[in-house]
Amino acid sequence: MSNEESTNNTIAKIVASYAARSDVAPDDIVELIAKLKHAFSAEGSINASTANERTDKPTPALPISQAVTQNQVFCLCCGKGFKMIKRHLGVEHGLTEGEYRKLFDLPESMPLVAPSYSDKKAAHAKKVGLGKYHRDIPKLDEAYSE
Numbered sequence: 001m002s003n004e005e006s007t008n009n010t011i012a013k014i015v016a017s018y019a020a021r022s023d024v025a026p027d028d029i030v031e032l033i034a035k036l037k038h039a040f041s042a043e044g045s046i047n048a049s050t051a052n053e054r055t056d057k058p059t060p061a062l063p064i065s066q067a068v069t070q071n072q073v074f075c076l077c078c079g080k081g082f083k084m085i086k087r088h089l090g091v092e093h094g095l096t097e098g099e100y101r102k103l104f105d106l107p108e109s110m111p112l113v114a115p116s117y118s119d120k121k122a123a124h125a126k127k128v129g130l131g132k133y134h135r136d137i138p139k140l141d142e143a144y145s146e
């Protein structure tokens with residue numbers, strides 16, 4: 001495995017110098033890492049890279065460009081998907097959203113709540129506002145407030 005370690009070191013050095021440029025987007029870096037790993041594994045240990053694909057990897061658990069889908073946001077620490085990962089980060093990894101963003105160099109524009117989930121919340125709020133919701137499920141606090 002020392003061969004793989006030196007490969008990772010080489011990749012890290014290349015990526016670090018590339019990332020130092022000001023015009024580089026996070027997606028570009030992710031893509032670069034993937035390309036480098038592919039290039040190095042094709043050169044050296046083809047079998048090892050496919051066989052060990054599912055073992056623990058330090059960072060990140062999946063490409064950042066794939067960490068947000070319509071229905072889920074995936075934790076880059078462990079690869080699990082959630083509607084919102086803020087609580088998971090605190091409970092499982094002891095991280096705040098800010099620390100998490102720093103850890104993986106996530107852009108501010110990257111959502112940590114699934115887009116469909118925030119849509120639903122907005123839609124739900126509208127429903128309640130129109131007064132249709134509490135006809136089906138009366139709630140005490142809603143009855144008081146209206």
Ligand SMILES: [Zn+2]
Pocket residue numbers: 075076077078079080088092093
């Ligand atoms: Zn996690």
